[in-house]
Amino acid sequence: MADLGELHDATESTAATAPTTQSSSTTSKRKRKKRVAKPHILSQFTIRDTPWAYVHLQHLNSSNAVVSDLDAVTAHLHLTAALSQFLGLHGAAIPFDILKIEGQDVWIRLPSEDRSALVAAVGGWVSGSGQGWRVKGWSSWNADAMGRKSGQDLFTD
Template sequence: MSPLNDTKPKVAHFTARSPPWTYFKLQLIHQPGTSPSVQSQPLDPLTARTYLTTALSQFLGLTGTTISIDILRIFPDSPPPQDTTPTEKGVWIRVPRPDAAAVVSAVSSWIGGNSTGDAVGSVAWRVCAKGNYLGALVQGSGEDLFVP
C-alpha cells in the first residue's frame, strides 16, 4: 500500500494558552431618582464609546484613552415601547487581555453625570461577565451575539 492511498485522518490538537482578548458584558445602570424619560433613552454606539473612554481617561489619564476597545454588541437592540418600563441596557466589549484589569478598575469605579452636571441622572457601568473566551461567557455557541 502506498502512502498516497492512506486515508487515515490526521488529528491536530490546538490549545490556546494565552488568548489575546478578554470579553466583558457591561450593564449601564442609572442612579435612583433618574427620570423615566432619561432611563428610556436607547444606548447608541457613540454614547457607549464616550462613556467607556471617559471612564478610562479618568482612571488612567491619557494612557487610558489608548486602550483598544471593540464594541461587539449593544443591547437591547431596539428601544422599549413608551408604555413599558425601561429595559436593561449595556454592551459586550473586547479588550486586549493585558489591559483587562485596568478596564475592570476603570469602568467599575466610574460614575458619569448628565450634560447639566447634577447628580440626578448619573450613570455607571456594572461588570456582569468577564472572560477570555466568548463562548464560555454567552453559555453556548455565541451565535445570538452577532445576530442583526
C-alpha cells in the first residue's frame, strides 16, 4: 500500500506544476486558427517528357511572282529537302505530320527529340529558286505552336 501512495503523490505534484507554465489569461486572448480541410487528391502525376513537339513555320518565296497557296505535297517536299540537306539520311528519316496549312503558314507535329534538328534544318535552308522557311514558333503542349515569338513585334511602329 505504501507503493501506491507514493505513486499517487508523484501524480499530484506533476499536476500541480503544469498550470504554472502558461497562464489562463494568455490562452483566452490568442485566436485559434481554423483548420481548413485539405482537398482529397484522387490521382496526381507529372509528365516529364512530352512525346510531341508542334512547330509553326512560314514558307518564304523571294521571287517577285504571284505566290499561290502552299499545298501539303510541296510543303512535305521542301521540309524533307531541308532535313536531308542538313542531316543527310538521318534528317530525311525524321517523321513529321503536317497538321494544317493556311496560306503560307504550316503547322507540323514531330517527335520532341527531333525538334531542334528540324528548327536548325529549316531555318538555314534556301532552295535553288530562293524559297525558304521562317520558324514562327514551337511548343511542346499547344498545337498553335506559339511557345516562342519571332520578335517581329520589336520592329513594328
